[in-house]
Amino acid sequence: MSVLVDKSTKLVCQGLTGKSGSFHANQMLEYGTNLIGGVSPGKGGTNWKANSGDEKPIWNTVKEAVAAGANASVVFVPPPFAADAILESIEAGIKLIVTITEWIPVKDMLEVKHALKYNDAVLIGPNCPGIITPGECKIGIMPGFIHKPGTVGVVSRSGTMTYEAVNQTTQVGLGQSTCIGIGGDPVKGLDFIDCLKLFQDDPNTKQILMLGEIGGDSEERACEFIKNHVTKPVAGFIAGTHAPEGKRLGHAGAIVQGSCGTAKAKLEAMASAGITIAENTNDLGNAVLRASGK
Amino acid sequence: MKVHEYQSKQILKKYNAPLLQGIPCTTAEEVEKAAEKFGRSVVKSQIYAGGRGKGTVYNEPELKTVSLDGGVKLASSPQEAREYAECMLGKYLQTVQTGNEGKQVNTIYIEDCCNIESEYYFSILLDRSVAAPMVMVSTEGGMDIEEVAEESPEKIFKLHFNPLTGLADHQARLLAYQLGLKGGQIRNFIKTAKILVKAYLDTDSDLLEVNPLVLTTEDDFMVLDSKMTFDDNALYRHPEIAKLRDKSEEDPAEVEAIDNNLAFVKLEGNIGCMVNGAGLAMATVDAVSIFGKEFNAAPANFLDVGGGANAEKVKLAFRIILNDPSVDAILVNIFGGIMKCDVIAEGVLQAVREMELHIPLIVRLAGTNVEEGKKMIAESGLKVIAAEDLPDGCLKAAKAAAEYRKGAK
Numbered sequence: 001m002s003v004l005v006d007k008s009t010k011l012v013c014q015g016l017t018g019k020s021g022s023f024h025a026n027q028m029l030e031y032g033t034n035l036i037g038g039v040s041p042g043k044g045g046t047n048w049k050a051n052s053g054d055e056k057p058i059w060n061t062v063k064e065a066v067a068a069g070a071n072a073s074v075v076f077v078p079p080p081f082a083a084d085a086i087l088e089s090i091e092a093g094i095k096l097i098v099t100i101t102e103w104i105p106v107k108d109m110l111e112v113k114h115a116l117k118y119n120d121a122v123l124i125g126p127n128c129p130g131i132i133t134p135g136e137c138k139i140g141i142m143p144g145f146i147h148k149p150g151t152v153g154v155v156s157r158s159g160t161m162t163y164e165a166v167n168q169t170t171q172v173g174l175g176q177s178t179c180i181g182i183g184g185d186p187v188k189g190l191d192f193i194d195c196l197k198l199f200q201d202d203p204n205t206k207q208i209l210m211l212g213e214i215g216g217d218s219e220e221r222a223c224e225f226i227k228n229h230v231t232k233p234v235a236g237f238i239a240g241t242h243a244p245e246g247k248r249l250g251h252a253g254a255i256v257q258g259s260c261g262t263a264k265a266k267l268e269a270m271a272s273a274g275i276t277i278a279e280n281t282n283d284l285g286n287a288v289l290r291a292s293g294k
Numbered sequence: 295m296k297v298h299e300y301q302s303k304q305i306l307k308k309y310n311a312p313l314l315q316g317i318p319c320t321t322a323e324e325v326e327k328a329a330e331k332f333g334r335s336v337v338k339s340q341i342y343a344g345g346r347g348k349g350t351v352y353n354e355p356e357l358k359t360v361s362l363d364g365g366v367k368l369a370s371s372p373q374e375a376r377e378y379a380e381c382m383l384g385k386y387l388q389t390v391q392t393g394n395e396g397k398q399v400n401t402i403y404i405e406d407c408c409n410i411e412s413e414y415y416f417s418i419l420l421d422r423s424v425a426a427p428m429v430m431v432s433t434e435g436g437m438d439i440e441e442v443a444e445e446s447p448e449k450i451f452k453l454h455f456n457p458l459t460g461l462a463d464h465q466a467r468l469l470a471y472q473l474g475l476k477g478g479q480i481r482n483f484i485k486t487a488k489i490l491v492k493a494y495l496d497t498d499s500d501l502l503e504v505n506p507l508v509l510t511t512e513d514d515f516m517v518l519d520s521k522m523t524f525d526d527n528a529l530y531r532h533p534e535i536a537k538l539r540d541k542s543e544e545d546p547a548e549v550e551a552i553d554n555n556l557a558f559v560k561l562e563g564n565i566g567c568m569v570n571g572a573g574l575a576m577a578t579v580d581a582v583s584i585f586g587k588e589f590n591a592a593p594a595n596f597l598d599v600g601g602g603a604n605a606e607k608v609k610l611a612f613r614i615i616l617n618d619p620s621v622d623a624i625l626v627n628i629f630g631g632i633m634k635c636d637v638i639a640e641g642v643l644q645a646v647r648e649m650e651l652h653i654p655l656i657v658r659l660a661g662t663n664v665e666e667g668k669k670m671i672a673e674s675g676l677k678v679i680a681a682e683d684l685p686d687g688c689l690k691a692a693k694a695a696a697e698y699r700k701g702a703k
Contacts, residue, residue, distance in 0.1 A: 217422070
């Protein structure tokens, strides 16, 4: 058992023939992900050659990829065309769409969100590292080898913070059940609450680590949810406690406006939901141990 | 991206939004000439920050002597408009939003007057919690909306609309009734609200704020003050808006960073930070603030170098950090994932050699091949301090910065 992805996941890569699509497709294949091919309009009918020498088919449309068995897609398409690529996957019947592309216009993502309302597809991202079930399937750009099959479900708004968390939960001997990077954009697919639900219901996940940051109110809403629906031990961290107001710190979503989205409000919400708060980026693994009474 | 008030009005004008006549000017002579067209006019200094009317204009950037009380003035004659302009142009306007510094006034917008019956607040923005755009209106026009939200939230009305179809008539009508409008006022409000929503959606704006939106004694609505910001990610499809970017309003280091696709924000402290990943960069700023405190150290910047940190990128980042004379030490915090630590260490060392870095450099590496990376730094013979973890890196950076400052004096 795991969350969203496992050995049965058949992945198609949108933008496989591009520079980063190609690089990370190789990394995913090396990790053992079942990548069945790619979509690059205009290049359909050709083959993409992996570093291992294996060849994968390229299709013009996601529809053809679905006909070939794809049930998940990863999007490496450049920002002006990325939302359209997501919409194509939704319409073709892909059930899990992981969007790595960053700098997608907000309005485009609003249109994607609108389409998702009428569909049961799950979107992760955009502007995220992706999702991994260690030892089974990696969809995204995270360094696979720092992960270890285990019990911590990790959900995070930031990439490198997730890697820190993974590294430390591996070092303290717990390992990870599934790690989901939900991304740093203001309009995105899965949010904290969606992931918390999945982790709560997943028998392999014994502890949850939630890495938030300033901006928006999704951590606060997640804490409300944890209070009422999550029985597993939860540890948390908030980045941006010392950020200046009104400045966008890298992530488009990480901006404090007035009283909304402050680190203080988020930390208070975490404390009141009984979450064990990591004191700094060094304390992530130990915070999970403390949360589970170890 | 931000634009000036007069620029946002030039954009809204294309959508036939109800606006008073106005003329942007850069000299006192132009101001006088423009004001002659109106008789009575409003003299508005153009800076990116809000709260201009209640701000103070100072003669020098250090904000020592007051030139004028208020950055927006009503002038009863062209001569008076000119006098106000002379007190504003080239001077420094400090408002609640500019913090401890002032923004130099380079442009003045001269605008006609109208007969105000009442003032409203109107804005369009993204509601992240439901991922939909929304209109927010209030009967408390001209006030700071955050104050209204705190003191009388019942006077604020919010309404989400479909980003694909825009604001529907019935939605605008609902807002009009909530604001207590009557008869012809309602018709005019619906028309204005729909125009503003269309402008917001068409231009990929992420905030359109009209405060106040005034109702004239003739029952017309008028956009009196407007503020628009735009989604940076969508500027590629609005070259005419991208062109309006006023680099003189921005920190030069931030401009260089943006031009090179680096996320950089200038802060007030003395420890330059170079980190990969926005979340980790934020956490590093936090850690420097916390652990550096006892040595009076604080972060000088937020800087995310992105995924790969090769020598070119590190050099660029160092150059941007060193633009700031208050930086006494640089802390590098990198989690090596697919880009391995030994490769990153090589990039950092190469940058140090080529740039002849004169201030202390502290490097914290973690992740793939971390031992190899640390070894390379230790054996390089360069004055690079290796840190065990982030708290250790912050402490070492703070101490090294304090020693460097002492030595420099």
